Structures are given as structure tokens and as C-alpha cells.
Amino acid sequence: MMHLVELKQVSKSYDKNVQVLHSIDLQIEEGEFFVLVGPSGSGKSTLLRMIAGLESLSGGELKIQGRLVNHLPPKERHLSMVFQNYALYPHLTVEQNILFGLSAKKVNKQEQQKRLQEAVSMMGLGDLLKRKPKQLSGGQRQRVALARSVISQEPLCLMDEPLSNLDAKLRAHMRTEIRRLQKKLGLTMIYVTHDQVEAMTMGDRIMVLNEGEIQQIGKPIDLYNQPANLFVASFIGSPRMNLGLAVINQNQLIIEDTIKLSITNQDIPKIIKRSGITIGIRAEHLVYATQEEANLHLDVVNVEQLGNETLLTFEVGSQLWTAKWLGQWLINAGERIPLKINLDHISFFDSQSGQIMQTATASQDLKVVAL
């Protein structure tokens, strides 16, 4: 079967010694919304720019629609791109900006106008056509950039952090708008962001990249529930996963020298190591318990009231753990709270390699609601 975009052992290095991308293997399917996420310097933008043809490959193969395109200039790769700063031509009006690329492709005037009308009504830019980019708000500029990308009618659209210049509220709105647009037009999208919320909410599939290496590729939920390593575990999800060093001593799991949970061999079928373990537990799995049910007690160091939920910070050895509870909890810092952790919510990682040893078993029970 043909993949729309296919990378085989793609690598990138500058001056032959600074390796920014190591042997990337990746397939992106038609109609997919694919998100490249990672911290700054992870190489995600470089990878996108290599797909676009703005940077050359140092090694490996890049295929688009089954065609080897390593050597092809951007215009022959049949794609469109939206830049972080929108890259609108400051001296042209909105209309001229949107149409700028079409005349280069020798699309005739009638067709241009037809496509313009479509794009403009889709983006709600009707009143702005005669304005210059300077006279537009951030969100409007973003829409113009989208319209310019849409109007090219290329099957593949690349986006490089397109929302990072917008304020939080607008960003949330544009997330849905871009997502809707992509579905409606059946575009294949490769979307770069450093924001894991964006990645989680928008992507059909996500690739997490760190220091030029693939950490994990998968569906958002899978990345959340079954992180492949400590990096993904702490990168995906907000608040981040609570982590702690642990050892297994006879029938006890001892975390950060402070928490002792009793554990049976059935609970740890796959764990081969007894020490050098890092455990992880999501904030929503650190739950309140009555004194009788509680299997640990922790001191609250901070309470954040979000209205619909309450974030509590606890001190656990050298770590600060966060719990997320639905509703409003009137708790003061300094109080000692009875809590409960289910062992099947704990993920076990190898402290040295960071790799997963055993994912939280509860997440494999398909608690994901599917309609």
C-alpha cells in the first residue's frame, strides 16, 4: 500500500558533525492529521522543512505519493505550508496575498476567482480582502495564511507552529477551526508544535521527538496511557505524570523512600528488576480516600482552585506530585491527606534507559469510552 509521505532512515547533520536528526522512519497516510511534537531543539521543525524541501536531507529517502523527492525543489513536491509568522507579504492586500501563488502556477483568472470565493467564505475573510496584513489582528492573519494554503489545493499541508503567536483563547478556537478544515477538505496535514495540548487535541497520530530521535509514534490516547519511555510520560499530559524513584523490597514497593505500598507477585508479572525503577502515576489516579481505605498519607504544599477541579501539590521525597480532583475541595496547605493509589495505575520504567517496563495495567482494560 502506498503511503502519502514516507521517510526511510532520514537523517540531518550540519557540517558533518552536528547531528540534528537520527535515522527517522515514518509513514503518513492520506487524510491523516499527523502532529510532530517535541521541545525546542528537538529537530521537529527541521524535519518539517526537509519534507517541504526547504532543507536538504543528509541521508535517507523521502517519498511523497510514492515518488522519491529528495532532490526536488519545494514547488515540485505538491504541498502547501503555513509558517509560524504567517509569512504574509506586507505590501500586498489580503486578496493579493491569497492569490499570489496561483498566478505562478498559471491558474487562469476565472479559476482563481472561484477558488478565492470559496476560500474566503470558508475562512470568513469577506470584509478584509482589500486590507494589508498590518491592519489585521493575529487571528485574521492566521486565517489569511490558511486561506493561502487551502487555495493551492495541494493534497499535503505542512504547518509550522501556526498558533504560537496567538493568545490562549484564540488558540483554542483556531485549533478546532484548523481541525474542521482539514477534515472537510480531506487534507493530509503534518503539523509541528511544541505544545503537547495542541498535539493531543488535534492529532490523529502524534510523533514525539526529542534530541533528533523518535520517542514514540501513536494515537494521542495511546501516548497518554502507554508512554514508551520517561520522556513521553513526562512530556504528554498536563499536569505531567508524577514520577518517583522506587525499589521493590520483598512485598513492598518503596517510592522515594517515603511511600510504601504492599505488592504481590501477581501485581508485577513483567518486572524483572527490583531496584533502579522509576514509577509514574497520572494526577487523576492519585485519589482521595477515607482513613480506612487510604494506603498513603501526604502533606499538601499547595492548592490551586480551577473552579471545576482542584489541583493539589504534595511533597513526596524530593519530588512534587500533583493530584487532580473533580469539584471544589477546601483544603489548606500543610494538611496531611489520606490518599489511595491503585497499583494497576502505576507505570514502571527502567531508571537508567528510561524505557517502559510495564505500563499501567488499568489503561489496557480499554476504559476509553468508545461510542
Place this chain on the structure above:
Amino acid sequence: MKQVALPYQEHEHKGLLKALKLQRMASFSKGMLFLLPSIILFSVFLFYPLGRTLYLSFFLTNSSGQTTVFVGLENYMNIFNSPIFLKSLQSTLLFVLYTVPGTILVSLFLAIIANEKLKGVGLFRTMYASTMGISTAAASVFWLFLFHPSIGWLNQLLKLLGADAIGWLTNPDWALFSVSIATIWMNSGFTFLILLGGLQSIDQYLYESANIDGAGYFYKLRRITLPMLSPTLFFVITVSFINAFQTFGQIDMLTRGGPQNETNLIVYSIYQDAFMNYQFGTASAQAMILFFIILILTLIQFKLGERKVHYQ
């Protein structure tokens, strides 16, 4: 699996390399195409003539500029033994010594007083910058009149003060000084404009925070303005040096190198040797000396400027 796929990949790889090479060639020729007009013109009107000047400086020439006899370094020896050239070199250095500090101090003063946000300051700025729009020839006419021995304003002013008239351009003791005054006036417009630009690009917060600390005017001038202006100052000093060494027009208009060769600056000397006496060989030797002086000044600017510009 990989082993099997390899031959196919290798074949494709070769094609890729070829395509990449072609691309590199294409962007090279595109770049060169954009640069070609500049390169051709620089070659014809700058690099070739520079080499030709060096070449000519080793020869005697006829009146149309054709080389006749190879004389090696004799032209250089001759000019360094010629009292006229030595005098010219001395005058040039003296002239530079007068005009560079003069221009910088005058322009800096003007820029500092015109930098404050006062009502009508724009008019003053325009007035101070105006000499930039006045050509050497026209400025020379202005000063020719001011320097006029009997009806010129300067001597009339002296008369009002009860002093003796001065032969500004005719007295060998005064001529170089007078030409320097006129030159300072002519060059101050451009220098003022650049310095004002430098002053205005200094971050206002620096002054505001100094004001909060209760710093006085001269303290701020010494500790903020001048240090922050140093790259600009450095630039205008170098440009002033180079301009001073290249001075020609006002000499030709005001004194024609006289009296007694007092104002026979190096470019005027080159002009006379080459285009009045048709001694292209010695003129070229002098031109090479001018070239080296300016080369060294520019190199100093680049070397020091590189460090100084990154002051922030």
C-alpha cells in the same frame, strides 16, 4: 531484506547525487547572474585601474598615458626626494589634523544640542544638516566671498573689531587653515546627520533609569551618551579621515594648491601631475601612496569596528 534492496537504492542514489550537483550549479549560476553587473563594473572601473595605476607607477609615460620607459621604483624615489611632494604630504597630514577633530567636535556639539525633544528642533536639525546638500563647488563660492580680502565678511568683521585684515587665502601662514575651516563647515552636515542618528538610537530607558538615580546632565553625557555613541563616533572618525585624504574640490576652487604650495594636498598634486603635466608615472606613484594610506585606515576601521560595534 536490506541487502536485497541495496542495488536498487544505489542506482537511485547516483541519480540523486547528480540532481543535487545540478541544483548546486543552478543556484551558483543564479547567484553569479545577480552579481555579474557589479562584478563586471568593479573589474573595469576599480580592480583593473588599481592594477594599472600600480603598473604605471613603475614607468615613465608619454602625454597620452602610454608607457615609455620602465623605471622600477624610481618614481617613488623621485617623489620622496621631491620637496614639492613632501610638502604636499606634510600639508595633507596637517589638513587632516585640522579637519578631522574639527569636524567631529563641531558635529558632535550640534548633534547633542539638537538631540533634545524641543519645539522647533526639526528646523534646527535641517539647518545643521543643510551643508550635506551643498556641493563643494557652491560651498567654495560661499567661502571665496567670505575670505575675500577687502569685501569679505570675515575681514569686515575684523575691521569692526579694529583688527588688521588677514589674507585668508593668499597668506601662506593662513591658507591651509582657511581651507580647513571651509572644509569643516562642508563636512559637518553629513557627520551631524550620522551622529544624530546614532544618538537617537540610544535606548531612552537608559536615561530614564539614570534620571531616577538622580544623575546630572554631564554625568549622563559622559557615562551613557558617549559610550553608547562610540560605534557611531568611530565610524564617522574613519569616514572623516578618508574624506580628508581625498579632498580635492575646494582646493581647486579656493587656492589651486597655492600660495607657495601650502594647500597642495595629495589629490590635487596627483591631479596636477597627471592632468596638467602629463606625468602619469609619478602621479600613479602618488596615487598608490594615497591608496595605501586609505587601505590602512579602512583596515583599522574594520578591525576595531568589529569589536566596538558589539558593545551591547
Place this chain on the structure above:
Amino acid sequence: MTIPLRTKIILYTLLVLAALIMFAPLLITFMMSFMSGQEIMMGNMIPTSFSLENYVAVFQRFPLVRYLLNSLVMSLLIMTGQLIISSLAAYAFVFIEFKGRDLIFFLFIATMMVPFEASVIPNFHTIRDLNWLNSYQGLALPFFAMAFGTFLLRQNFKQIPKELKEASQIAGIGDLKFFLTVVLPVAKTSLLTLGVYGFLTSWNMYLWPLLTTTDDRFRTVQIGLRQLQSQEQLNEWGVIMAGAIIVVIPTLMILFLGQKRLQQGLTEGALK
């Protein structure tokens, strides 16, 4: 920020005094140009009568219109040539990556170290051998390539986000079209600055026109002024002054209009 009154008074005094001194030569010449020769010879400082006699005389006795026209044509030619050639070169330095670019850039820097006077003799011979003495192309062509202008524009082009170029690449817009339809319009204020600067310096050029024009049909106004000054009798000061005023009017007007831009542009080019 408010300035105390005392400081204000001192500043205004200094500003006015400095303005009087700096503007005096121009002002005196301006006044003289309306005086009769007799009045000037008597050493009057303030004109008692106002006459346009000198202006009429200078136009009648000299082909001043022709000189002005020559200067205009030459300056416009140089200005246009510099704009085209500098912007092309600056574009290559900013937007096209190729091997050897740094070397060529160094070559451009090197040209700044060569004073025109060091190459003026062979240049004169070149123009003479091309039979271009007394021609506009002979006056203008040697000044078309300009390192300073290239640097100034390069500085400005570098501020254009590189994403604009990349977006064009993806849309399939070639370098020439990108240069003409995006870079030039976006950088038009810098081009204007450079144009004004180029026009001013060409209009005021002295040595080269002196060497290469011997014919009134091509002589520029600066050299015309030199002729005027050396040919007129001593008692014709008024006429010479009128000529000088006419010569400076165009450049002063351009300077007054473009001063602010020029200041910004030149500071930018000088320091970055």
C-alpha cells in the same frame, strides 16, 4: 520627560547661535545674490534694494540651463544604475546560497578600501579610449557599482523574514519574480534613501566631471560654477552668487524632504 526651563533657555540659545553660524555662509550668499555689484563692492552687508538682475545675468551669459540639465541627467543615470545594480547584488547576498558567496562578499568589502583617486588615471584613459569623454555614459558608468549601496540594501533585505522567500519557493515563484514583486516593494523606503543619497552625491560630484567634460554640451553644473567663478570679473560677485544659489536649490530641497529617511538609512548602513 520634561526639561527644566533654565536648561531650555540655554539649549535654545545654543541652538540659535549655532544655527546662525552654520547657516551664515548660505544666508549671506543668498542675500548677496540679490544685491547689485556696486553694493557688494562697497562692502554693504544688508541689501538696500532687491533685484533679480544677477539671476537674469547668469542665465543670459552662461548655458546654465544646459548645465542643470546635464547634472540632472547624469545624477538620475547614476542613481538608477546604482539602485538596479546594488539591489541585484544585495539580493544575491541575502537570498541565494551558493559556493563562493563569501569570497565575493569579501571582494565587495575590499572595494571600499580603494579610493576613487587611486584609479582615476586609468579610468580617465579607459573612458577616453572608448571615446566617451563628453558623454553621459562616460560621466555616469564608473559609479554604477557601489559597495556602500549594496551593504545598505543587504542590511535591509536581511530584515525581510526568510519565510517570505520560503513561502514563495513552495508556491513555485522564481528568484527574479520574488525579487521584483516582493523584495523591491517591501524595501522601497531603503531604495528611496539610497536613491536620494546617490542623487545628492552625483549632483555634487566634482573631480570626474572636471576631467571628462570639456564641452559645454555635457559639462555639469558644478564644473559650470567653476567656469563661472574663474571667468567672471571681480565685480561680478552677485552673478556668481546667483549661480551658486541655483546650483544648491535642487539638492537642498531633496535634503529637506528626505532628511529623516536619509539619517535613518545612513546610520543603519553605517553601523550594522
